[in-house]
Amino acid sequence: MNSIAARFEPGHEAASDVDHETLSIEEFFRSSRAIIGSVETVIDGKREAVEMALTVILAEGHLLIEDVPGVGKTMLARALAKSLDCSVSRIQFTPDLLPSDITGVSIYNQADREFEFKPGPVFANLVIGDEINRASPKTQSALLECMEEKQVTVDGTTYALASPFTVVATQNPIEMEGTYALPEAQRDRFMARISMGYPDSSAEIAMLRSRETRSPLEDVVPVVSGQQLSAMIHTARNVFVSQAVEQYVVRLSQATRTDPELRLGASPRATLQLVRAAKVRAALDGREFVLPDDINAIVAPVLAHRLIAANRSGGVARASVAEIIARIVAQTPVPLGAGGLAGHAG
Template identity: 65%
Template sequence: MSETTAVVAQMGIDEVGARAATIVQNVEAVIAGKRDAVTSALTVLLAEGHLLIEDVPGVGKTMLAKTLARSVDATVSRIQFTPDLLPSDVTGVSVFDQASRRFEFKHGPVFANIVIGDEINRASPKTQSALLECMEERQVTADGTTYRLDPPFTVIATQNPVEMEGTYPLPEAQRDRFMARISMGYPSSADELAMLSTRETSSPLDELEPVVTLDELRGMIEAVQHVFTSQPVKEYAVDLARATREDRQLRLGASPRATLQLIRAAKAHAAMHGRDFVLPDDVDALSVPVFAHRLVPTSRAIGAHDRDSGPLIDAIVRRIVGETPVPVGSARRN
């Protein structure tokens, strides 16, 4: 039995919860006052999904991505998306080797366990599309040859709102490949004041050390995959997704991929709370992060929305969750 297999076999739900709490504590040493964003990011990592962090410049999107990546002893790469970035700058390129007289493929930065895509919507749609195969199939195809990406593979991308100058909206196909989208929001006055004191001369990120090895992370992911989901909970997730497709305020509802990723994220959420079974509460807690960025409202809904009441799509998802009957049967494993 290899070392990795041994770690996977020994990892229990209680240990997953304990290690997850350690990671959250490590990240919060740098990102203070953002517990919901930190736990959501870790949930996506343990569910082997991809995370989109969207917010205005300067609120710590890239810092959260870098801090989470540094908390795990895995391979990490960072891609700064710019208008002149080419698809080969992301995936890699074939280079002719004079000695061997043949082309050799040079791996791009996407060949890492955690890929940080900074300001992803500043690159052209063509370059953004270079990530589609990587994110969905965990592989890169170049010159007729397919190269597998080593697991775990997670893309943590940041983007500014589309109203910002110099941005390109992400295509629906790419948005759908992100398991969840979260926002950071502005810090509280106390947290912002503390930041002025702790970051005058150095960044706390410089002193951050990994608290989980790559093998341990793989063990946590393996444990999450074995979390039990009852039939009523699965039906509840399907009912939520179908409700978005039939809602009069939406012209594009959640895809079947969204339903699948909602259950995967709910498993990770349950494991982080020390449970080996999924509750409807786990599904409810993740419905907005998993569904909202995939949905497109109608023009009438946009015109009637009061902006002071918060984001339109978030409100629609919360209403759908409130209107959908919650299963009564037991969620535990028999």
């Protein structure tokens, strides 16, 4: 059993989540800059990926980081975890991993003559799932209830997970050996998917110099407490979304469902998560209201992994889906009076 996970008793609710403390937008902005700055001491030159990862955490979503091995996927997840003063656990997904290795198991206690639940590593605020697509679909399905309902059911008993709760999973491209494609239901539970990409030459040279003797992760310390993190989450929830922007988001989602180039469009869950992420995006820019620009900035990472192109029998044709999303955004009118913007996106 993971030692960090053991800190959470079944049914426990985090005290900071009950208080509903909020911050001013200025305090939110300062705290978010502190987190980003801390992560960038480890991950250099990837501001967009760092900001999107933080956006997902503050929007109470789950993040999927997909890229080839060795580009810093796990390093980003670990840097985020060390920058936040909350409980963290890590699951290394392998072909022989069992669902009970994730959720926990009931063990018979001979002294008490009753079954005792031993919580698995999913009982933490931030769960790092390393190489999630190397486990079988059966094992991956153990996360479905956790990610959507923030609870675990074992032997007919339901246990509440910690709050806040976020899964940050990494995966290699499905074309690589030893990987399984994530089921559509699993992909839809991830708020966003991002890629790290290769570093530019200057960042790679700096990495060679800074990591010659030690890892920069050793110097990362929490810059935001658990209570502050909960307050940031509640602050983002209160960011204003106008009716015009809501209608704009719905039009984007509906366009993906009727587009002839897509076999699978955006789900209602995707629409909801797009708005939640846009609220955080607005707060990260120091605003208390969402603009259509906030939607357009995150629409690709929030929707692309959920959509399936009509010309593919399985998986996601990532480049073509990204192009389809860009076309849909360009063709969807931006609402009048939404932050003073009018006309068309793009």
